[in-house]
Each structure stands twice: as structure tokens, then as C-alpha cells.
Amino acid sequence: xxxxxxxxxxxxxxxxxxxxxxxxxxxxxxxKPSPISGTGAISRIANVKGRKIxxxxxxxxxxxxxxxxGVMGLHMGMTGQLNxxxxxxxxxxxxxxxFTLTNDLRIALVDxxxxxxxxxxxxxxxxxxxxxxxxxxxxxxxxxFVQSFRGRTAQIKPLLLNQSIIAGVGNIYADESLHRVKxxxxxxxxxxxxxxxKALLLAxxxxxxxxxxxxxxxxxDRGRPYIVDAHDxxxxxxxxxxxxxxxxxxxxxxxxxxxxxxxxxxNCQK
DNA sequence: AGTACGTCCTGATCGC
DNA sequence: TGCGATCAGGACGTAC
Numbered sequence: 684x685x686x687x688x689x690x691x692x693x694x695x696x697x698x699x700x701x702x703x704x705x706x707x708x709x710x711x712x713x714x715k716p717s718p719i720s721g722t723g724a725i726s727r728i729a730n731v732k733g734r735k736i737x738x739x740x741x742x743x744x745x746x747x748x749x750x751x752x753g754v755m756g757l758h759m760g761m762t763g764q765l766n767x768x769x770x771x772x773x774x775x776x777x778x779x780x781x782f783t784l785t786n787d788l789r790i791a792l793v794d795x796x797x798x799x800x801x802x803x804x805x806x807x808x809x810x811x812x813x814x815x816x817x818x819x820x821x822x823x824x825x826x827x828f829v830q831s832f833r834g835r836t837a838q839i840k841p842l843l844l845n846q847s848i849i850a851g852v853g854n855i856y857a858d859e860s861l862h863r864v865k866x867x868x869x870x871x872x873x874x875x876x877x878x879x880x881k882a883l884l885l886a887x888x889x890x891x892x893x894x895x896x897x898x899x900x901x902x903x904d905r906g907r908p909y910i911v912d913a914h915d916x917x918x919x920x921x922x923x924x925x926x927x928x929x930x931x932x933x934x935x936x937x938x939x940x941x942x943x944x945x946x947x948x949x950n951c952q953k
Numbered sequence: 954a955g956t957a958c959g960t961c962c963t964g965a966t967c968g969c
Numbered sequence: 970t971g972c973g974a975t976c977a978g979g980a981c982g983t984a985c
Contacts, residue, residue, distance in 0.1 A: 686978060744979080761979050762963085777963090796962050798979065837956060846980080854978050922978090941957055944976085 685759050687818055687851030688894035690744045692908035693765060695899070697790075698739055699906060700767045702748075705785035706735045713779045718763075718792060718799045727803040731755050736784075742817045743850025747810045753803055754810040760798030766791045766907065818851040818887055825881035832872045832880060839875060840868035840940045843887075852887060855922065856894070858946050860886040862920050862928075867952040868945040869938065893917070922946045 685693065710732060712719060719728055734750035741747065746757040757765070766775065768789040774781050780792040780801060792799060804810040815831070816823040831848050832839075842848060843857040852860070861868050863886040866879060875883075897917050898908050919929050926935050928948035935946045 689978085758979085760962095761977070795964060796977085796979095798962070800980090835955080841957085844979085856978090942959080943979090 685744060685763075686853035686856055686894075687743060687891050688856075688898055689908060690746060690759065690851070691741060691895055692898045693759070694739055694741050694746055696902075696906060696908055697765065697767075700788070700790075702784060702788065702790070703736050703739055705788060706733060707731045707750075707782060707784060708733075709781075709783040711781045711783075715779075715797070718760075718779050718794060718797065718801045728755075728801055730803045742811050742814050743846055744853070745811065745814060745850070747807065749807065753805055754807050756800070756802040756804060756810045757792075758800040758802075760794065760796065760800065762796040763792060763794040763799030766793055767905075813847055814850045815845075815847045816850065818849050818891055823849070823884070825884055828884045829877050829880040832875070835872035837872055838869050838940060839866060839872050840945050841943070842872050844943065849887070851891065854943050854945075855918070856887065856890045858922065859890045859918055859920050861945075862947060862952060863890065865951050865953060867949075868940065868947050870953070920946055 710728065712728075730753055731748075731750060734752055736748050737751055738749045739746065740749060744758060746759075748755040748757065759765075768774065768791055770787070772789075774789075774791045775793055777793050777795045778791045779794045779797060779799065782790045782792075784790070792801070802810070816827070828849070832842065835842060840857060840861065843852050843860070844854065858868070860883060864879060864882045866875065866883065894917070902908060920926075920935070924937075926946070927933060928935055928951060931948055931950045933948065933950055936949050938945050938947070
């Protein structure tokens with residue numbers, strides 16, 4: 684489900700639960716290929732056993748647990764969630780993997796759709812391979828952002844979802860940001876001026892920071908991040924059929940870009 | 954290389 | 970109430 688704000692909230696939740704400094708005692712996987720994929724993946728994930736978590740980091744939607752020897756990558760896909768279980772709590776429905784850490788701290792990877800991924804890597808670089816700069820990384824300057832779209836003929840919407848260009852932006856916040864800066868999702872990337880790109884980067888960050896602050900102030904009674912849904916009223920753009928542009932008050936239109944639905948205003952977004 | 958599209962998987966929701 | 974069609978916030982492989 685998650686985009687950057689949800690993943691960052693998940694990372695902070697795990698840190699609050701005290702997973703850093705603990706060791707993986709056991710990992711029980713559901714007997715289906717997911718959430719492990721690829722040849723030899725099961726034997727590789729077994730490498731995390733006995734390893735201590737030195738830190739828990741994130742780039743874009745990818746969580747990385749840096750171990751004392753290797754790195755575990757966690758990606759929640761579209762429906763993945765991690766839940767720390769109470770001492771007599773049994774694993775919930777759709778649990779695909781169950782970790783036991785030092786002192787019997789148990790964490791369930793719950794993922795109805797089985798698109799979450801667990802992977803073991805030798806190095807941090809391998810774990811982050813193919814990911815561009817994190818959307819909130821200050822090293823991603825406006826100029827660098829502009830540069831990454833130079834010579835691109837594709838439409839801006841699918842490019843914003845490309846994690847090798849900017850990591851952490853998903854369908855919701857892409858639409859939200861484009862609306863904020865009045866750029867149409869079908870605009871060709873090489874048709875957008877430099878200044879608009881700089882405004883777009885700011886808008887992306889505002890959307891993400893706003894969402895992160897909202898999630899952090901709405902944790903559930905067990906301290907877990909609230910699962911945001913697409914119709915959440917804190918979004919400017921209400922992603923549902925029949926909703927209206929908050930500026931023009933005319934109905935939003937939808938358009939699919941390689942299978943992903945964009946909501947936008949055909950009047951103010953050019 | 955860059956772009957466009959199909960596919961992975963399963964639950965929830967909507968219309969008949 | 971039941972059932973099929975459609976949709977879902979992600980990412981990757983493939984073909985051009």
C-alpha cells in the first residue's frame with residue numbers, strides 16, 4: 684500500500700518497538716514463493732538468522748535493515764504491513780512471514796496480495812540498486828531533479844512513478860503533486876520548463892511531508908501507523924469517481940497511464 | 954536506453 | 970442474496 688510517508692511511518696514504528704539491536708532468532712515463511720522471490724532466494728534469506736540489526740533505514744519505499752553482515756531488504760508492495768505481535772497474540776490472517784527477534788519479539792509480515800518482498804543482500808549498495816535519490820533527500824536539488832528529466836519524451840505521470848528517477852513517489856502523491864503545480868499528467872516531460880520542475884519537486888515534498896505529519900499524529904492505540912486510504916480527506920485531490928477539483932470545482936477526470944489511474948483537473952492542470 | 958504494456962496475486966466493491 | 974466484472978496506493982519483465 685505504502686508510498687514514502689507510510690513506509691517512513693512504518694520504519695519509525697519498528698524503531699519505537701525496539702528492533703534495532705536485536706538479533707533474528709527465527710524466520711518462518713509461508714510455504715508459497717512470496718514474499719521471497721528468485722532462484723536461491725530462500726536459502727539467501729536464511730542468512731539473516733543469527734544476525735543483529737544495526738540500523739533500520741529507508742530509501743523511497745524500500746526499507747533496509749543493516750545487519751552485522753549483510754542487509755535485509757523489506758518492500759511492502761501494495762498491501763504489505765508489519766505488525767509487532769503481543770506476547771499471546773497469534774499471527775493474523777494473511778501473515779506471509781513471521782520473524783522472531785531477541786527476547787521473543789515477534790513481527791508478522793501481513794500481505795493479502797503477496798506482493799511484498801523480503802530479500803537478503805551482501806551489501807547496502809545491492810539492496811538499493813536501481814533506486815534513485817529519496818524524494819526527501821536534501822542532496823536531491825532542484826537542478827538535479829530537472830536534469831533527470833532532460834531528453835525524456837514520456838509523459839510526466841509515469842516518469843514520476845519511476846523509482847530510478849525519484850524514489851518514494853507513488854500514484855497518490857504523484858497526482859497530488861501534479862495538481863498542486865497545475866501540470867497535467869499527460870504532459871510530455873520535455874515540454875515542461877525548468878521552473879515548473881523546481882516547483883514540482885517542492886510540491887512533491889510538501890505533499891509527502893504533510894502526509895507524514897498526518898500519519899505520525901494519528902497512530903492507532905498500539906502506536907502503529909494509520910493505514911491511509913485513497914479517499915482520505917487530508918488529500919487535496921479526492922481520488923474517487925465524481926469528485927471535484929478543489930480549485931475549479933469541476934469534476935475531475937481520470938486517465939490510465941500504463942494501467943495506473945490518474946485523477947486530475949482538465950481545466951487548471953495544463 | 955527509453956517507452957509502453959502485460960503480469961504477478963487476492964480481497965473488496967459495484968452492478969445486475 | 971448471489972455472482973461476475975472491475976478495481977486497487979507497486980514493480981518488474983518483455984518487446985519494440
